[in-house]
Amino acid sequence: MSELLAALSDPALGLRGKLQAGADLSKITWFRTGGPADLMFQPADEADLAAFLAALPAVVPLTVVGIGSNLLIRDGGIGGVVLRLPAKGFGEVEAIGEGRIRAGAAASDKRVAAVALEAGLGGFHFLHGIPGSVGGAIRMNGGANGVETADRLVEARALDRQGRVHVLTKSEMGFSYRHADAPEDLIFVSAIFEGPESPRDEIRRAMDEVQHHRETVQPVREKTGGSTFKNPPGTSAWKEVDRAGCRGLRIGGAEMSALHCNFMLNVGEATGHDLELLGETVRERVYATSGILLEWEIKRLGRFAEGAEVRPFSP
Template identity: 70%
Template sequence: MSRGQALLDSLGDRLVGLRGRITPDAEMDKITWFRVGGLADALFQPADEDDLAAFLKILPEEVPLTVVGIGSNLLVRDGGIPGFVVRLSAKGFGGVEAISETRIRAGAAAPDKRVAAAAWEAGIGGFHFYHGIPGAIGGALRMNAGANGTETCERVVEVRALDRKGRLHVLSNADMGYSYRHSSVPADLIFTSAVFEGYVEDRDVIRAAMDEVQNHRETVQPIREKTGGSTFKNPEGSSSWKEIDKAGCRGLMIGGAQMSPMHCNFMINTGSATAYDLECLGETVRAKVFENSGICLQWEIRRIGQFRPGFEVEEFCGAPVPVKT
């Protein structure tokens, strides 16, 4: 019996009545943009917020729970993910609507790009930066996603979230504890939707700003590759790509993983990479940048799950990067 089926059997009839989709032994490489990663024991896609709350209330505390978005900024390790993975469905959590002349409500599964489009249609300025971020609102809320001089924290009014026991929380902007590419809310909170505020602006002006964002992405980023977007956060006073370039890592490859020759802060799967290849490449780059400039780059890509035995990668801390055994 597989680990996933054993997990479902252990829960017995507690899952009866849930309206969402449950998949044992879910193939996470089909979800992530890197197209790598092992199996999740089980994947739950809730029908809506009430369904998610019901699931959380019946899930035993000892069962591990991991929440993922659309998989754009995510690296799932080759050994897979124990317990349940929750992925919010587009149908239940992907809605976007203008609720006033300056405010938008968006579900956590709504693509950032869709929020930018809805704001343009409603004549609400301040959201063009989302047009160039390849993720969903849940991730944007968690990591304070930003681009082109604007961050999520500048637009958030309030956020709805459920905790591990299925209890609802409504958080203000201040409650989110935002800083650069970070929020300080508890890790067990699952964002379900949020209200954002912009300002009234001419639609032609918004469209021009969105086009500028799109043109920039197509010119300097490998958007047609299997990538996870920016690999590392920008260090204070510099840019990650500049430090990576100075360390001689542009185009660097390990196995099927490569730092993009076009934009060297983008890590790409050239077609045959494993999660080990990608994470080992990232840690190798961190080591080389540290050796060259003394800067310790911090991951922006979220890495989750277990290593495959014999293919572990330790985070670079001034020690040699592990190699395949």
């Protein structure tokens, strides 16, 4: 990594972004856990990112992270390079006419909803309640309140590992529930969305309902990663967690919320190990109770600390 750091720091490359060795990743996740990155790069803009990718050897692992709201980083940290797109350079949101909005990948979902309100475009209220960024919403087909990113997306712009530009239409994204089939090595940098014209008072009312629901039934002021598990067909994840007696279940500093038991919390000084072990314990108990194998919605990345591996539950 020291050799790679020196090579990427060469002034001849002309990189303008921030390159940091041993970056503390616990500071960027909402769980406030996780080990360091070998290297972390935050590009200045798309051109800077393209130059960095062209210079990065293909054998070096590259992990893209967003604002860390739906992310569990393991205690051993992340090897290779962690790429994080900053709001400055990738966070702009603007209405561009014809019922469309262009948003950078680092823009918050909430900001997109606010710009849609200003432009009088309906159908974006669901983003008001998702504590994530546009890049994550595209990659995971983020959704809430019966609406998904796929319902609003027109096209997504991305760079590949060589820094080349790709533009994918909605059909090319291969969207399904909380998933997109787009190649894993694509790094989304922006997207265009569209929605129907709608009275602003109706849009505001829908956004207020989303906000009220979220503040009433979700532990929004806790250190959490949002929904822990995807909803299985025909039921809700929280119902199955509750039936299995896991509401309030605690391991170390990690706890399944008593308010909304599909939310996992860091209620003290939880480690990544505590959180992942709690999740796998819940998966095992739910399967024993109902025969349903819950799928993680939270992304788990990185290396386990030595001697602290968590084995995924398998029936």
